[in-house]
Amino acid sequence: MQSFLNVMRKNKWLLAMAAPGALFLLIYAYTPMLGLVIAFKRYRFDEGIFGSKWVGFQNFEFLFATRDAWRITLNTLYLNALFIVIGTVSSLIVALLLNEVRKKGLLKFYQSALFFPYFLSWVIVGYFTFALLNYDSGMINKLLESFGFSKIQWYAKPNYWPFILIIVYVWKNIGYFSVIYLASMMGIGHEYYEAAKIDGANKWQQITKITIPLLTPVITIMTLLQIGRIFYADFGLFYHVPQNTGMLYETTDVIDTYVFRSLRMLGDVGMASAAGFYQAVVGLVLVLLSNWIVRRINPDNALF
Structure with missing residues (x-):
């Protein structure tokens, strides 16, 4: 006990600096976890969380007993897996290209231009997409007509939408x-590249033998973090970009959008809570499993 008090006294200023962040996590991340009990109850507003009737796993059964259960689960996994793979590869390519820009002013311009869409809400992005794909006045259909092709009813063709969602x-x-990968590249010592040039390595060999191997820990961590949320679809992307069009549910409907519509129409808070609980547990299992695989291959690249 005395040693614990000594450690606390010795690090009191560091603990004071960490206190606001710890308090934020306690209030907004850990305290709401008490509400997970709703997933196992038939929640009624007039009875409250703890006064509502306990129904066990009935909410989970309702969630996965529908004919849409497999479709929304597969859509969530399939599209998120594509986002992780294609997003990581494309981000690395852009970071490698930015790393070759030597003029600081030009580099800042490119970074700002690429980073700007990240700050746009999905509502605005959805309207941008609609302006491009609208059947009557969309820019894409206008271009198709100018080249002699027939217009496409994009919002009635679900098979196109996995590609559209990936692009968006x-x-x-x-x-x-x-930017994350570029910051990691800037931390790589120039002596590695100078030694490689002396040995006659070309630019491609420098990238494959120096840059990518030294970025592997960062890539692994980013991938593991994304795998942890593979069961959490980006609600704004899947709801606002396809405009919640019923004809596109075959390829765009995911767990989050399905639960939202069910909650809006049925008001079943217990089922929505069960879906969130299910997503969190599966995400945790996937992170632990992925981290275990990485640790078996290379312990230095593991997240923990």
């Missing part, structure tokens, strides 16, 4: 992730 996701997020 990459366009909006590529600046954010590329």
